[in-house]
Amino acid sequence: MKYRILLSGAFVIILIGVTILFAAGSDLHEQAVANFSPLPESILSKDSPITPEKVTLGKMLFYDTRISVDRTVSCFKCHWINLYGTDGLRKAIGNHYRINPRNAPTVFNAAGQISQHWVGNRTTVEDQAKKALLGAGSYGLASYEDAKKNLKAITGYDALFREAFPQDTAPVSVDNFASAIGAFERTLVTPSDFDAYLKGDTTALSPEAKAGLKTFIGIGCVGCHGGTYVGGEQYQKFGLTGPYWKATGSESIDSGRYVITHDESDLYKFKVPMLRNVAMTSPYFHDGSVDSLVDAIRIMGTLQLDMTLDASQTEAIAAFLKSLTGDIPETARAVPALPPGE
């Protein structure tokens, strides 16, 4: 009897041990799948369907500075393809060297977010592209009429707009400018090792990246940085444990979404940025105040989770975040020749 109890006790212990071991392996993948989704092939919109003709035109317009007030600003200026849709500056610089209030967010995978810009004052990528035409710190045009005039001045665009918008009687329009750029940006999707992992290839992440993923989920980063885009789905106060600018060394204090809503509860709230390709898009935060990814991770631990992360934790999270780096999207790779300016 005593022997049987001992035996069954040993069996239970072995069973628990196997379960723990099994859980440690499969659990992480299950947790990942529960918290994240792989990227789609492109980011669809009912209102702005993607066609090859629109993508071709949109990509050209994306690069064309000649539409802006001083012929120096295009989407590319602040969202250059080479740096994964960002510009390497703390704050974006627009027409006549006007410095924008915030860091240029990436256009890669951007169409999937709840809104555009750090404070969500643009709805879709199309809305962003259209309003950029009048943005004081971007294209700087006085009116949409001026934008249309500049588009029409480059006569080579006429045929391209007609091909992209065959139903329209007057296809060269600001809305179609935005729709074409939107269609192009909706193709800027960057699947990475992490997507392969989510789809079932558990060897796609290195052991260090897996350790980072485990920490990322375990300590609660995933609470905000989850979903398909590892962020981009909600607004949160930056600095839950104290003023963010003391941790980031920011040169000025940005009230965040409050500047749009004038609602006290939005003070210092920003859209949670996507972390797709984050290892390629230094400097970090809404004001580009922090250069290093590891520093940014450490600061987030302090400011949002009230945790002091040690070097092994920040390095592991950085390894996980590096697994979010995809390739430059196929549609964006070849530089398009633009119609001449005559």
Add this chain to the structure above:
Amino acid sequence: MKYRILLSGAFVIILIGVTILFAAGSDLHEQAVANFSPLPESILSKDSPITPEKVTLGKMLFYDTRISVDRTVSCFKCHWINLYGTDGLRKAIGNHYRINPRNAPTVFNAAGQISQHWVGNRTTVEDQAKKALLGAGSYGLASYEDAKKNLKAITGYDALFREAFPQDTAPVSVDNFASAIGAFERTLVTPSDFDAYLKGDTTALSPEAKAGLKTFIGIGCVGCHGGTYVGGEQYQKFGLTGPYWKATGSESIDSGRYVITHDESDLYKFKVPMLRNVAMTSPYFHDGSVDSLVDAIRIMGTLQLDMTLDASQTEAIAAFLKSLTGDIPETARAVPALPPGE
């Protein structure tokens, strides 16, 4: 006897007629071959050999704004690939929105010229790339040491410089920056229909382009705009028949090469620009004062040849010049991802 004379007379007349007809067809091609040469595959330099590793690195550096004083200027800024190595501006704009004295000349086929820049104050493309680092209106750095520091700050470049310059013990240097960019630019060659024509395919040019070529040679444009690059081989006074600024409507008077040599005979002399891809690189002249290619042709007729060209002549010459438009070079087409800024 009288009959025989008449017969041989008729024979001579027929012979002359055939010769004239034959000459009208073959002559133009012969004249073209005598005055122009097809583009090489790449523009070689004994001092700066082209290797794939140098081209890869050079292309990345070509785009990278993070080396410049305010992180806004790269070669690409003034020589964007999309507009055939120009920027669509009257005068190039550099760091801190500093406006340069002249229009940005193309980097396509540029390595083949006698010198770089409108007044020839840069020798090779490598010399241009190196000195651009200190140029007040370009990268704006205080010293080559600063340039090296900025290059080293992007640690991902270290391995790329080592691959491109395997013999060097300290490969991350300003000279190697210039050499890599030079190697890339030496591949930016744009063969066009005109090259096919020069190589013997006489159907490669349209009848109008041939008429334009005939006029181009016949009235003397070719005197300066000849050779492989259809220019770029000599310095000439702009405005042989009178002040150029009266014809171009220039906002200010540029003394040209005189500002470099302080030699009275260089007053208003500029390097004769290449006309390769000229139809794609509006606006025209050293100050970008003229928008339209046809206007530029007409003005050149007046200023340099003392001729009033009619519309059929300018249109035909424009058709010929359009045959000088090649494709964006293969090496330049794919946008390179850059090492992140950490």
